[in-house]
Amino acid sequence: MNSISDAVSKYVGMRIKHLADTLSHAGTKAELAELRRGIGKKPGELPKLWGSFLADLPEELESDSKDITYAEWAVYTALTLYALHQQGNSESVNSGDAEYRLGSAVRKLVRSQDDEERVMRRFSAMATSSDMVELSHHLRSMIQLLKAGNVRLDYADLAKDLYRYQYADSIANVRLKWGRDYYREDRRKAQEANKNETNGKEE
DSSP states (O other), X not given: OHHHHHHHHHHHHHHHHHHHXXXXXXXXXXXXXXXXXXXXXXXXXXXXXXXXXXXXXXXXXXXXXXXXXXXXXXXXXXXXXXXXXXTTOSSOOBOOSGGGSHHHHHHTTOOXXXXXXXXXXXXXXXXXXXXXXXXXXXXXXXXXXXXXXXXXXXXXXXXXXXXXHTSTTTHHHHHHHHHHHHHXXXXXXXXXXXXXXXXXXXX
């Protein structure tokens, strides 16, 4: 599974880099608009999007099956959500920094106790999704919060999580990763605050 999830992550990273590098191009703007229309729909449902998530798809991610593959679900969902997040931004909202993996990115939205209750409620609902349709629905809500809060996200890493989430024997590990990253961001913030306080005293 690891080699496939890595290939999913690499492919999404490549596709988003291309989109991010050409944000000012009319063709890219049109493609992002089409991708946004694909949110909430199944991969393959909109023919205009076939090229966006199937072009140059690595051979190991292809299938002769008539069913939607786990890789196709992961790639499609990550790209459509990126298009939503990117809307209205002149700079890419994607980040390859571990600080912007899903759990850490969501934690950056918390700025008060009220924020934490609201964010954690949505985060928990997302993390207990039973399938990709439900997960995509809740993720859309989370991405809208990240967009409103000007918080970036590592979409290549998200794509890997989405792929692994579809396997019964790895779904718990994906959820645990999201939780670890959420609370790791707390420790990072505390360390930064202590560092700033120490520097202030030295001055």
